[in-house]
């Protein structure tokens with residue numbers, strides 16, 4: 215008992231920052247059931263336990279299999295105003311409960327829409343919620359969550375690899391909602407498609423550079439062509455030592471997601487061989503994140519515990535990770551400084567103040 219308590223205290227290093235988590239991969243199962251009932255959508259299960267069993271990935275799968283999991287529930291929340299706003303609000307609540315004080319949450323506006331999107335995703339009937347309104351609804355949910363739970367939440371809009379046509383619209387939405395909490399653009403989706411250099415994506419990222427929109431990307435190989443400032447995962451850059459050394463030299467930030475990397479088959483399932491161990495040794499710039507806690511039935515706490523238990527992470531390293539996360543976040547400088555000060559204070563690292 216005492217040991218268990220001790221363990222759970224050690225691997226928690228409050229407060230935390232999370233930079234890589236998908237809104238549509240972080241929905242409460244109860245909410246999926248509630249919304250389905252309200253909308254008269256039938257699901258293969260009607261209890262949280264059973265529905266969780268259906269949605270989650272329990273052992274290493276392929277990325278394609280993993281992406282298929284979204285089809286189990288996305289049709290329930292997509293195209294429904296109340297649901298879209300609710301998942302954003304509840305997301306903030308869940309993160310606050312985990313001890314996160316600043317989070318950047320990402321999603322594809324197109325995947326939650328049911329009009330002005332081609333094709334209409336998840337076999338929905340055409341409705342009246344456009345990608346633009348999705349962003350507006352998520353912004354509202356996040357903002358209400360921030361007020362209710364006293365943490366800071368910003369969002370990142372995702373382009374989808376298989377949909378280069380959507381990317382210009384995504385960057386336009388980033389521009390339009392820049393003042394409403396949208397801080398960056400991302401490129402997500404099935405990496406086996408290898409389409410990050412498509413003109414559609416490239417043009418969108420060029421426009422992002424031109425307009426001062428921050429950029430991250432789910433693909434280490436594409437960091438340079440897309441002028442990304444952070445990379446989602448990026449484990450495979452280790453296989454190209456030239457690229458890896460270059461990224462290290464420029465302090466590239468790696469958004470590491472330990473549990474996700476095992477369950478999506480991105481890394482050797484043996485956590486003791488995880489690339490983040492090399493990142494740590496090389497003093498690389500990285501964060502620890504959940505990616506899709508709904509689909510992995512995980513929490514940020516579980517990712518930290520995994521890093522501690524199998525990868526030799528210490529409390530000191532967790533502090534360094536969170537400080538790097540704050541330094542690499544997409545907030546404006548003044549807010550970033552405030553966030554860093556909060557961490558220094560919480561971690562007992564406050565330097566003498568100059569009077």
Ligand SMILES: *[C@@H]1O[C@H](CO)[C@@H](O)[C@H](O)[C@H]1NC(C)=O
Nearest residue numbers: 263266267268270272511512
């Ligand atoms: C999901 O995680 C919770 C908490 O760790 C656990 O109690 C539950 O059994 C898990 N559910 C499934 C279906 O694995």
Ligand SMILES: *[C@@H]1O[C@H](CO)[C@@H](O)[C@H](O)[C@H]1NC(C)=O
Nearest residue numbers: 332376377378379380382414
């Ligand atoms: C989308 O891409 C297809 C080719 O994949 C092209 O034929 C079509 O015109 C594009 N649509 C738009 C709206 O850009």
Ligand SMILES: *[C@@H]1O[C@H](CO)[C@@H](O)[C@H](O)[C@H]1NC(C)=O
Nearest residue numbers: 465467497498499538541542
């Ligand atoms: C990580 O990146 C941020 C932003 O680019 C930078 O301020 C910070 O110093 C970097 N940290 C390390 C350890 O390179």
Ligand SMILES: [Zn+2]
Nearest residue numbers: 236432446505
């Ligand atoms: Zn991701």
